[in-house]
Amino acid sequence: MSQCFDYKSYAKQVLKIEIEGLQQLENFFDDHFCQACEMVLHNTAGKVIVMGMGKSGHIGKKIAATLASTGTPAFFVHPGEAAHGDLGMISEGDTVIAISYSGESSEILSLYPVLKRRSIKIISCTGNPLSNMAKLSDCHLRVSVPEEACPLGLAPTSSATATLVMGDALAITLLQARGFTKEDFALSHPGGALGRKLLLKLEDIMHTGDELPKVGPDALIKDALLEISQKGLGMTAVIDQNESLLGIFTDGDLRRILDKRIDIHDATIMDVMVSHPVTATPNMLAVEGLNLMQEKRINGLMLVQDNRLVGALNMHDLLKAGVM
Missing domain, CATH: 3.10.580.10 (CBS-domain)
Structure with missing residues (x-):
């Protein structure tokens, strides 16, 4: 092992930066967050559709999976594929959660006019409340972080973690509001250990x-x-x-x-x-x-x-x- 490079110090620095980003996230659990919960819980007759490009897409897939397993019907749609036919997967009564840290994803913004015409509610999740996605959405969830853990400021690191935690907070808050139980969880996880314990007779x-x-x-x-x-x-x-x-x-x-x-x-x-x-x-x-x-x-x-x-x-x- 090389004695010249301090691996541990750099790893701890990444952790420190990401923790600081998450601590700031507490400020964004505000009225906008409550509005997003109300939209999903009471104004979504259909499903929640999560969208995101690149790393935001990977985070979006996890958020959609967490929502679906905790009582909120949800799935991920790739914005690029949506523009070429997959938009048909989104129906009236659905709600879209659009993720982009810059809030300027051209692939997502190009879908806004169609979504608006179909009266589909949009919750944007960005780091910039003045971005076009934030301004054009029905509700905006802010996930700003002081800095990325990447020293170049290029790779989504702290911002990706903050977005993931915002998604978890939304899913679990909705779980609590619905009164979602272990038995409900088991019904959507019949193959897991909990499913076997709670469903098997x-x-x-x-x-x-x-x-x-x-x-x-x-x-x-x-x-x-x-x-x-x-x-x-x-x-x-x-x-x-x-x-x-x-x-x-x-x-x-x-x-x-x-x-x-x-x-x-x-x-x-x-x-x-x-x-x-x-x-x-x-x-x-x-x-x-x-x-x-x-x-x-x-x-x-x-x-x-x-x-x-x-x-x-x-x-x-x-x-x-x-x-x-």
Whole structure:
């Protein structure tokens, strides 16, 4: 590693400059910011369309994604592509968030007349409140910074960070105003860990049909052990002729009866089963089933509906489903 160049000092200087830019951003959470929130929340019947060129476009894509995942339908449209057909993706009732630090992006400004003719509201996000984009918009969000972290003053650095934070502030403020919940978030993130925890139900992972371990009350213990071994859940249900759950017998119960020297070849399962076991319903959330099993310190769960056995699962099933 070179000993001549002080990498750490330059990195810390970048951090210092960007922090100062963000500290100034607090001054711009003003009435204009409130107006922008009101426009999106109450005056946008359709979607929020985010636009930006170059680095502003990259920031815009992230802002659109954050809005969409927190309850505000939104997507990004490239201004250049909009001028060549993608403007058709924008409908009456939508709101446009146009991003350009200079506020003079020719690609975006060329779209303003069409947007105005279609009565589409425009929120501009720039560093210059006197720019053409700011003056021609229905609402302006200011993201001025004292200086860029780039010593040449050319690469968008501090300004890009400030714009990103302004977008996050808008998205999260709208989330709070809407009363957006974890469950709402999970609906738009079904593939994520949170989605699995909040949307997955026990019926989605339970064993049914031929996979369901069950024996009658007159079955011998040795027959119940064979059922446990074949179905691989470490337990079996004991049911009557109507499929009603009478009890449960687990491999842990087997260890306990062996200590009592009970003859597994002659005794029936009715004599050793656990009556009134812990049960759940198929429509219970998987995470609630996990909490129940942990609270009761059990490794398996029988699922009943209308007093009839319909399924079973164990901790391994929850682990495979990504709930644990």
